[in-house]
Amino acid sequence: MMPEPILDIQDLRTVFRIGGRDIAAVSDLELSIAPGETVALVGESGSGKSVTSLSVMGLLPKKVGRIASGTIRFRGKSGVTNDLAQMDGESLRRIRGNDIGMVFQEPMTSLNPVYTVGEQIAEPIRIHLGRSHKQAAEDAVKLLADVGIPDPARRARQYPHELSGGMRQRATIAMALACDPALLIADEPTTALDVTIQAQILELLAKVQAERGMAMLFVTHNLGVVAEIADRVAVMYAGRIVETGPVDQVFAHPRHPYTKGLLRSVPRLGEATALKRAGTPLPTIAGSVPSLANLPQGCSFAPRCPYAIDACAVAVPALVDAGEGQLSRCIRWQEL
């Protein structure tokens, strides 16, 4: 039996008000993360991954974006479970940076240019843990050491522009870890980095996650990195989760044509160069992501799907149990 999840999202629907109309960026979303577990949320750009993260954080753009329905049950460090979807702004603020840490995609722009790195890491420690300036500054130096930054005392006194991209991303990770959160949300933390740095940051995230026994929601559009870091994976398409399951299981036996297509377009180690040499491009999924404003009737993926049949256009398929801990939103999953 799985332990009680630390984050349990049910039927989440997040909408944006555009031109007087509510457009759903996330629909019928179900996702749960157990303590100490890493779940990867994967999907093409625009599939609603960031909107999902921001819904959990309570950081949707004011006035434009809102959670229309659903629950986001989260158990904080104190052991109390709350529905983040119903919480008021001030209570959410106390959770942000304290019980939930977040790492963003752009290390170059995610740090405030006019404050030192140390000050920015110390800030949540002062806010949430009530430490003094001096204590928090010392903690910040320790955190910088924890995330593998050499000469942390000197780096803490420097400004973001004095650090390289990889170093800045380490600093934002230190910032997210500052209050020892129960859950870390990393939204494409390696996308903006060089390949070699990417690997280092992935390794660091896996390391701190294991050391702290923290749960992690790892958001990425790159299925390739999922195997290295996650226990489970949830594949998103046009605002919905189309397949979830243990990483090994999903990689070995995808139960949704979209996952299958994504997997086929991920180069295996060494394969990309071999393909390039042979002059064959990587296979990609034909067609493009539909606009959220006019999604097709029924399965959103049907227009691009090689397995699509008339029945696919009737109704949005439910997420059904495909065995081995896998769930699929395809009516033909058994034939895949």
Add this chain to the structure above:
Amino acid sequence: MTTFITRRLAIGLVMLLALSVLVFILLRLAPGDPIDAYVNPTSPLSPEAMQALRERLGLDAPLPVQYFGWLRTAITGDLGYSIQRVGVPVLPLVMERIGPTLLLMAAGLIIAIVVGVAGGIISAVRRNSPTDIGFSVVAFIGISSPAFLTALLGLYFFSVQLRWAPSGGMLTPGMGFSMSDLLAHLILPACLLSIGHAALIMRYMRASLLEVLNQDYVRTARAKGVREFFVIVKHAVRNALLPVITLIGSTIGIAVGGAIFIESVFNWPGMGLLLVNAVETRDYPVIMGATLVIGACVIVVNLLTDITYAAVDPRIQVA
């Protein structure tokens, strides 16, 4: 830092030199000279007497000779004597007027910065609200009203009609110096001087803050659980101020023009009044001296804004 300041001061000196040449040429291009202005129309001087006066004052010498003659003494700190107030040296005349002008400009600038920055922040944080729209309308009126109109209307309403403030001067004549008396005289001209600048700063601050509020690091601050008030004031405003500081620095020169005008409307005993009188009487040495001192002040203030900018933005290396 010191080399930066030295370099900037050196550039400033070159600019002052260029300014003196420019003013010198402009003065000589304008019709009439000090002697024409000097002459009392009721008892005209003979052309010969006027010529003699010109020769005595060196006004008949070739222009380069006149300019370098002036420059040679000016370098030693001697700005010569007023032509119209016979025997009065220019430097003390100007120095005695610089204090009131700096006071008026500083007061106007502080009001403009406080009102403009605060208004811009409120506008940006409540964008598209009735408050924002109200502030924007007021700012547009402030920017587009000509200074002479606001100065005269302000004088008329607040001094003449409402009698809230004295209508001119810096201190009540015949009374000893008192701070409250000074402030009472200062507040209206300073406020009127600040209108255009406050409005401009408000618009800049609003635009700049709106842009900064969309930056990733503001989202990061929120993700850390920083209170919204501090997200704005600590994380966003400091960044948003950077372009506004540049704006303030570059409008100082324009503020001088406004101050000169306000001074003559409110009879404020500053450089403006001195300069206006000197221009009317073609008092060349006084005009040259006053322009140079004003120019020097503008250069120093610009340097101060650059130093402030560097202090606020750690990415700027002054070296």
